[in-house]
Amino acid sequence: MKRAAIVSALRTPVGKFGGGLKGVPVEELGAIVARAIVERTGLDPARIDDVVFAQSYMNGETPCTGRWVALQAGFPIEVSGMQLDRRCGGGLQAIATAAMMVQTGAADVVMAGGVESMSNVEYYTTAMRWGSRAGSAVLHDRLDRGRERSQPESRFGRISGMIETAENLARDYGITREASDAFAVRSHHRAAAAWEAGYFADEVVPVQVPQRRGDPLIIDRDEGVRADSTIESFAGLKPIMRDGVVTAANACQQNDAASACLVVAEDKLAELGLEPSAWLVGWAAAGCEPSRMGIGPVPAVQKLLARTGLTFDQMDLVELNEAFACQALACVKGWGSSMDELADRLNVNGSGISLGHPVGATGVRIMTTLLHELERRKQRYGLETMCIGGGQGIAAIFERA
Secondary structure: OOOEEEEEEEEOOOEEOOOOOOOOOHHHHHHHHHHHHHHHHOOOHHHOOEEEEEOOOOOOOOOOHHHHHHHHOOOOOOOEEEEEOEOEOHHHHHHHHHHHHHHOOOOOEEEEEEEEEHHHOOEEOOOOOOOOOOOOOOOEEHHHHHHHOOOOHHHHOOOOOHHHHHHHHHHHHOOOHHHHHHHHHHHHHHHHHHHHOOOOOOOEOOEEEOOOOOOOEEEOOOOOOOOOOOHHHHHOOOOOOOOOOOOOOOEOOOEEEEEEEEEEEHHHHHHHOOOOOEEEEEEEEEEOOHHHHHHOHHHHHHHHHHHHOOOHHHOOEEEEOOOEHHHHHHHHHHOOOOHHHHOOOEOOOOOOOOOOOOHHHHHHHHHHHHHHHHHHHOOOEEEEEEEEOOOEEEEEEEEEO
């Protein structure tokens, strides 16, 4: 099969929940990145065969997000688009799906991306389609409902949400509150240092947010990074669950963002004048117990390494999405490693706790940051992996071009 090249990976800043990007709809967030990729590469958008976008909290306002993004970006109407969902792993799945399309010859150029505006996730009811004779109708918060219903209750019992799954791992792997807070502070400090060093400058596309009066507001930095984080300040927060380790500070944020790239068949790069950033070496997904969903990266990485013949030690950089600090630490133990051993390779510029977790966009956001860091360091292999609500993990290996 043809090799799949990753070209021009970009992202918006990651907005806080209810923050500066809350007024930007998902189709425009995605279109901003899509336009920027076309502008930077000089690619005729008519050469894009398909647009594959992940979105976990999709709705009727923007159906078939990939098609919406293509049209919103001003691409020719002949450019098709689709939407997929693998929850937290959706963005990485979009890249993998696009890669399979070009590897098999079904397409030459695919734009793969992810987008989420968690600030605009709606409330809904399932009770009003056929009316209600009496009584009150319940409105569900899709954010909470999507976490509670990630698995069939009839088979696995009631799981109140993702926090419960993280607490289960904290008990299983002996992860303490102190270790969790230290990990979270590390994430913020690393993200802040990366911003100050200018590491994110080339990967972030600023977003102009129209205002009722005056000039647009320019959002050009991730809004959730807290450079002043300390273990002492984090220690003062109460756990979300009684006697637990998870707090608002050592868990990922809810966010708004988009990220995308081009996935191009190797034999079309020269013809189109495109320079690859990396090659997708391989990817794998694996299931695990829904009540321990956060451990998903462990079997996913094991499966991927077995398929590719590569070893964990060959990975120059490792990006593990930080759904929860205790969950990430459990995965490190599950790999048979330690934070001391991975200090210079794991989440070197922060991740979900500091940069944020705009669910559908996270997989592409992580890859974008990973590829730029591989280039900066002139290193070869980068491993990306994340857990997925409902009991899954996904992982992929990229090789710098």
